[in-house]
Amino acid sequence: MNKGNQNKPYNEAIAHKQNIEGYPKTSGGKPPLPIKLIGYFLFVSFS
Helix, strand or coil: CHHCCCCCCCCCHHHHHHHHHCCCCCCCCCCCHHHHHHHHHHHHCCC
């Protein structure tokens, strides 16, 4: 299996399961702004 097909499901059943269960995407990686602000607040308040 090459690197290009690493995230591609090999059949429709696997693709359906990933869509239903909310399989995480590998791209992105940044949390939304409200989550970042809550994280900053908690980090500062417990420091």
